[in-house]
Amino acid sequence: MLELKHISYSVSEAGAEQAILKDVSVTIPDGKLIVFTGPNGGGKTTLAKIIMGLVTPTGGQILYNGQDVTGLSITERARLGISYGFQQPPRFKGITVRDLLTIASGDDKLTKDRCCRYLTQVGLCANDYLDREVDVSLSGGEVKRIEIASLLARGSELMIFDEPEAGIDLWSFARLTETFEAIHRTHKATMIIISHQERIISLADEIIVVGGGELQYRGTADEILPKIMADTTGSCPVMTREEAAK
Amino acid sequence: MITEVDQALLEKIADLVGKPVGALNIRKDGGCEARQSTEHIKIDPRTDGKEGIDIRILDGTKGEKCYIPVVISKSDYAEMVYNDFYVGENCDVDIVAGCGIHNSGCDEARHDGVHTFHIGKNSRVRYAEKHYGEGDGTGTNIMNPQTVVYLDEGASIQMETVQIRGIDSTKRVTKIVCGKGAEALITERLLTHGKQLAESDMEIVLDGEDAKGRVISRSVAQDESRQVFRPIVVGNDKCFGHVQCDSIIMGSAKIESVPAITANSTEAQLIHEAAIGKIAGDQLLKLQTLGLTEEEAEDRILKGFLA
Numbered sequence: 016m017l018e019l020k021h022i023s024y025s026v027s028e029a030g031a032e033q034a035i036l037k038d039v040s041v042t043i044p045d046g047k048l049i050v051f052t053g054p055n056g057g058g059k060t061t062l063a064k065i066i067m068g069l070v071t072p073t074g075g076q077i078l079y080n081g082q083d084v085t086g087l088s089i090t091e092r093a094r095l096g097i098s099y100g101f102q103q104p105p106r107f108k109g110i111t112v113r114d115l116l117t118i119a120s121g122d123d124k125l126t127k128d129r130c131c132r133y134l135t136q137v138g139l140c141a142n143d144y145l146d147r148e149v150d151v152s153l154s155g156g157e158v159k160r161i162e163i164a165s166l167l168a169r170g171s172e173l174m175i176f177d178e179p180e181a182g183i184d185l186w187s188f189a190r191l192t193e194t195f196e197a198i199h200r201t202h203k204a205t206m207i208i209i210s211h212q213e214r215i216i217s218l219a220d221e222i223i224v225v226g227g228g229e230l231q232y233r234g235t236a237d238e239i240l241p242k243i244m245a246d247t248t249g250s251c252p253v254m255t256r257e258e259a260a261k
Numbered sequence: 262m263i264t265e266v267d268q269a270l271l272e273k274i275a276d277l278v279g280k281p282v283g284a285l286n287i288r289k290d291g292g293c294e295a296r297q298s299t300e301h302i303k304i305d306p307r308t309d310g311k312e313g314i315d316i317r318i319l320d321g322t323k324g325e326k327c328y329i330p331v332v333i334s335k336s337d338y339a340e341m342v343y344n345d346f347y348v349g350e351n352c353d354v355d356i357v358a359g360c361g362i363h364n365s366g367c368d369e370a371r372h373d374g375v376h377t378f379h380i381g382k383n384s385r386v387r388y389a390e391k392h393y394g395e396g397d398g399t400g401t402n403i404m405n406p407q408t409v410v411y412l413d414e415g416a417s418i419q420m421e422t423v424q425i426r427g428i429d430s431t432k433r434v435t436k437i438v439c440g441k442g443a444e445a446l447i448t449e450r451l452l453t454h455g456k457q458l459a460e461s462d463m464e465i466v467l468d469g470e471d472a473k474g475r476v477i478s479r480s481v482a483q484d485e486s487r488q489v490f491r492p493i494v495v496g497n498d499k500c501f502g503h504v505q506c507d508s509i510i511m512g513s514a515k516i517e518s519v520p521a522i523t524a525n526s527t528e529a530q531l532i533h534e535a536a537i538g539k540i541a542g543d544q545l546l547k548l549q550t551l552g553l554t555e556e557e558a559e560d561r562i563l564k565g566f567l568a
Contacts, residue, residue: 069546089549099550105543108507109565118561119551169551
């Protein structure tokens with residue numbers, strides 16, 4: 016179980032404090048698929064990075080399976096069973112797809128069959144990709160799918176995916192949602208997925224809308240989607256005023 | 262006599278374990294430790310008074326290997342060696358060179374060598390040279406290899422040059438002249454640390470029609486070490502040339518990379534790319550999210566980069 020207690024994060028900008036996250040508290044039970052959604056700049060990615068240890072909160076506490084992990088490094092959290100798929104994964108000259116999956120799995124003798132399984136789950140063929148370097152020769156969508164495959168190879172109990180759909184074509188996206196569904200069915204892993212995709216939102220046990228640095232709503236897809244739709248149909252307040260003045 | 266230390270060096274520089282099948286010449290501290298010719302590859306001492314050997318590979322020799330490693334186990338020692346290779350036509354061979362120094366003294370150990378290749382029509386040569394130094398003394402290890410290659414029509418060379426740690430100072434000079442339809446590929450891997458200095462001058466001259474040349478250089482400079490690269494491709498006819506230099510800079514190291522391309526024909530197509538930068542922070546973070554420590558992540562990135 017993951018518990019975030021009174022998490023806050025602020026940055027100094029031109030001498031003024033700007034709050035990115037404001038006293039966020041949330042508990043995520045084991046085996047659930049939770050989607051964080053909300054407007055850009057609302058604090059979703061920062062919250063996810065704080066869980067992984069990529070960002071240090073300015074206040075609050077993080078408990079994972081009852082253990083206070085707030086002061087632990089990224090590596091220590093990874094070894095406790097937390098993993099994170101980057102929104103924009105880095106590229107590596109000289110590290111192949113096979114190398115990356117091997118590092119992720121922690122098994123120096125990771126077989127081709129297992130690599131093949133992870134890559135197939137994200138819509139890639141091992142024969143085409145295993146020996147390719149994860150460098151600029153791969154497209155953004157390919158790197159993104161390899162990033163997700165690295166999390167599958169890691170097999171953590173808590174997987175965080177930051178906009179896994181970004182840059183991925185429709186066909187691969189369909190395959191990806193099947194993979195998320197399959198992991199979810201086993202209830203062996205907890206998944207936190209940052210997403211704006213209705214298809215992914217509809218898979219979730221629970222949706223948490225993050226906006227303005229706070230948790231705005233929390234509920235099932237049926238409860239939350241109408242609220243999101245209502246928010247997104249709002250027009251620009253300035254233009255509305257100008258229209259009214261005419 | 263080949264000691265255990267020598268054997269470990271030979272394994273490092275030439276992957277030699279025991280006595281290999283194929284032509285062989287092991288030079289140690291200026292003497293000849295072992296020499297064997299084969300039916301198709303003849304190794305003989307030079308006859309012009311200079312130190313070194315002549316290697317003659319007969320026309321049509323295919324699938325054979327030739328090992329010519331050098332080991333230096335002394336301090337206060339310097340040598341200048343000239344090895345000439347005459348590769349016949351229609352050959353397909355591997356040549357493994359390399360030099361290992363084990364310097365336990367407080368004086369300099371130095372190996373300077375000139376390898377000159379004459380590669381006949383339509384022959385393919387893969388040439389690997391690894392340079393490595395070690396020893397618990399305070400003496401410096403110095404290596405200055407020069408490689409000169411003349412490729413006849415349709416011939417090719419894949420040259421792999423590697424220096425990972427242990428060499429305090431190196432000035433390496435490589436020149437390859439490509440005839441009609443000939444092809445040269447130089448892959449360089451270099452890691453310096455401490456106060457080491459490495460300079461690498463490379464020149465590929467694309468003289469003949471449809472000649473191709475490519476330089477792929479990757480280096481890592483750590484601590485206070487310095488590196489200078491000057492890869493040059495000259496196109497004198499319809500040809501293709503590509504220079505690609507990537508360096509990772511760490512600590513308070515300094516790297517200078519000066520690639521140059523010169524076209525003396527309107528049909529020459531030449532490209533150069535050079536990049537120097539530190540290890541990207543997001544690369545380290547990514548590998549840490551996969552359970553590696555920051556140090557392990559750095560090592561893994563460097564290992565991959567120099568692979």
